[in-house]
Amino acid sequence: MLTIGKLGNAAGVKVPTIRYYEQIGLLPEPVRSTGNQRLYPRAALDRLAFVRHARELGFPLDAIRDLLSLSDRPDQSCAAADAIAKSQLVATRARITRLRALEAELERMLEQCACGTISDCRVIEVLGDHALCAHEHREAYIL
Amino acid sequence: MLTIGKLGNAAGVKVPTIRYYEQIGLLPEPVRSTGNQRLYPRAALDRLAFVRHARELGFPLDAIRDLLSLSDRPDQSCAAADAIAKSQLVATRARITRLRALEAELERMLEQCACGTISDCRVIEVLGDHALCAHEHREAYIL
DNA sequence: CTTGACCCTCTAGTTGCTAGAGACATTAGG
DNA sequence: CCTAATGTCTCTAGCAACTAGAGGGTCAAG
Numbered sequence: 001m002l003t004i005g006k007l008g009n010a011a012g013v014k015v016p017t018i019r020y021y022e023q024i025g026l027l028p029e030p031v032r033s034t035g036n037q038r039l040y041p042r043a044a045l046d047r048l049a050f051v052r053h054a055r056e057l058g059f060p061l062d063a064i065r066d067l068l069s070l071s072d073r074p075d076q077s078c079a080a081a082d083a084i085a086k087s088q089l090v091a092t093r094a095r096i097t098r099l100r101a102l103e104a105e106l107e108r109m110l111e112q113c114a115c116g117t118i119s120d121c122r123v124i125e126v127l128g129d130h131a132l133c134a135h136e137h138r139e140a141y142i143l
Numbered sequence: 144m145l146t147i148g149k150l151g152n153a154a155g156v157k158v159p160t161i162r163y164y165e166q167i168g169l170l171p172e173p174v175r176s177t178g179n180q181r182l183y184p185r186a187a188l189d190r191l192a193f194v195r196h197a198r199e200l201g202f203p204l205d206a207i208r209d210l211l212s213l214s215d216r217p218d219q220s221c222a223a224a225d226a227i228a229k230s231q232l233v234a235t236r237a238r239i240t241r242l243r244a245l246e247a248e249l250e251r252m253l254e255q256c257a258c259g260t261i262s263d264c265r266v267i268e269v270l271g272d273h274a275l276c277a278h279e280h281r282e283a284y285i286l
Numbered sequence: 287c288t289t290g291a292c293c294c295t296c297t298a299g300t301t302g303c304t305a306g307a308g309a310c311a312t313t314a315g316g
Numbered sequence: 317c318c319t320a321a322t323g324t325c326t327c328t329a330g331c332a333a334c335t336a337g338a339g340g341g342t343c344a345a346g
Contacts, residue, residue: 003343005292015293020334035342037293050271056280057270058245061333071267078264082256085266089249092242099239102201106232113225121221123228124214127200128193137199146312148323158324163303178311180324204302287346294341300334310325316318 001031001039011048021051026065059088101135108134144174144182154191164194169208202231244278251277 008015021027027047030038047068054064063084070081105126113122126132151158164170170190173181190211197207206227213224248269256265269275 003293014335016335017333019294024333033293033342035293037342046271049273053273054270055333056273057248058242067267067270070261071271074260074262076261078256078258078261078266081261081264081266082253082258085249085253085256089246089253092246092249096239096242096246099201099235099242103232103235103239105200106228106235110225110228110232113221113228115221115225117217118213118219118221118224119217121213121224123221123224124210127197127210128189128214130192130196130199146323157304159304160302162325167302176311178324180311198302289346290344292341292343295339297336297338299336301332303331305328305330307327307329308325310323312321312323314319314321316320 001041002044004038004040007040007044007048010045011052013048013052018048021048021061024061026051026061026068057088058092059084063088098137101137105133105135105137144184145187147181147183150183150187150191153188154195156191156195161191164191167204169194169204169211200231201235202227206231241280244280248276248278248280 002010004015004018007013008018018027022029027044030040030044033039050068050071051064054067055061059067066084067081070076070078109123109126112126114120118124145153147158147161150156151161161170165172170187173183173187176182193211193214194207197210198204202210209227210224213219213221252266252269255269257263261267
C-alpha cells in the first residue's frame with residue numbers, strides 16, 4: 001500500500017491535488033491506517049495517472065469523471081468515450097482559431113507602433129478603438 | 144451623465160462586471176446621485192471600452208490596469224505599453240503551440256479508435272498510458 | 287526516544303466574473 | 317399624484333481547478 005505522498009510522486013500529482021480529487025468525488029476514498037492516514041492500492045496509481053494524462057490533454061474534470069466511469073465498464077461500447085474526446089478536439093480547435101486571430105491582431109498592433117510616446121502609441125490606440133482592428137473578436141475571451 | 148446600465152449597454156459590458164471592475168480598483172469610483180446610484184461621465188465610456196477590448200484580446204486585468212495608467216500619461220514613452228503587448232503576444236503563441244500539440248494527439252487518438260468496446264478503446268488506452276503518445280506534454284495545462 | 291519528514295483537517299486565496307436575495311430609486315403611464 | 321415596472325443598491329456565494337498556509341498528529345530511522 002502507498003501513502004499519499006508516494007502515490008503523488010509516482011503519478012506526478014501533488015498531494016493536495018489528490019485530496020482535492022477525492023473531495024470532489026473523482027477518486028474513491030481510500031482505506032486509512034490506524035493513524036488515519038490514507039493508504040492506496042497499486043491500482044490507484046493507474047487511475048491517478050489516467051486523470052493526470054487526461055488533464056494534460058486539456059479534458060475538464062467533468063469529462064474525466066465520465067471517462068473514468070466508462071473505463072470501469074469494459075464491455076460497453078466506446079462510442080461515449082469517443083464522443084467525449086471528439087468534443088474535446090472541437091473545443092481545442094475553437095481555442096486555436098480564436099488565439100490565432102488574437103495573435104495576428106497583437107502582431108499588427110506591435111508592427112505599427114513606432115515606439116514614441118504614449119500619445120501616439122499604436123498599442124494604446126488600437127486597444128481604445130476596435131474599429132482599428134483587422135479582425136472581429138467581439139466574443140468573450142474563452143480560454 | 145450615464146447610469147450604470149446605460150454605460151454597460153453602450154460599452155457591451157454587463158452591469159455586475161462594471162461594479163466588479165470598480166471593486167478591484169480597475170475603474171475609479173464615480174459620483175453618485177442623491178439616491179446613491181452611480182453616475183458616469185462620457186469619458187468613462189472610453190475607458191470601459193478600452194478595458195473590454197483589451198479583455199477580448201486576452202490581456203489579463205493586471206496588464207490592463209497597467210495599460211490604463213500608462214494611457215493617462217500621454218507624454219511618457221510607450222515602451223512599457225509595447226512590452227506588455229509583447230508579453231501578451233508571447234503568452235498567446237505559447238498557448239497556440241501547446242494547443243496544437245493537444246489537437247494532434249486527440250486526432251491521432253480518434254483516428255486509431257475502431258469504435259468497438261471500451262476494453263479495446265484507443266481513447267481510453269491512450270489516456271491511461273502516456274507512452275502511447277506521439278508528443279510530450281508533461282507540463283501543466285496552461286490556459 | 288527523539289528528530290525530521292510526512293500526514294491530517296480546515297480555511298482562504300487565485301482569476302474574472304456571474305447569480306441571487308432583499309431592499310431602495312427612478313421613470314413612464316394613467 | 318400615484319402606481320407599477322424597471323433599474324439600481326449591497327452583500328454573499330458560486331464557477332474551475334487547484335494552491336497555500338495554519339496548527340496539529342503520525343511514522344520510521346537512528
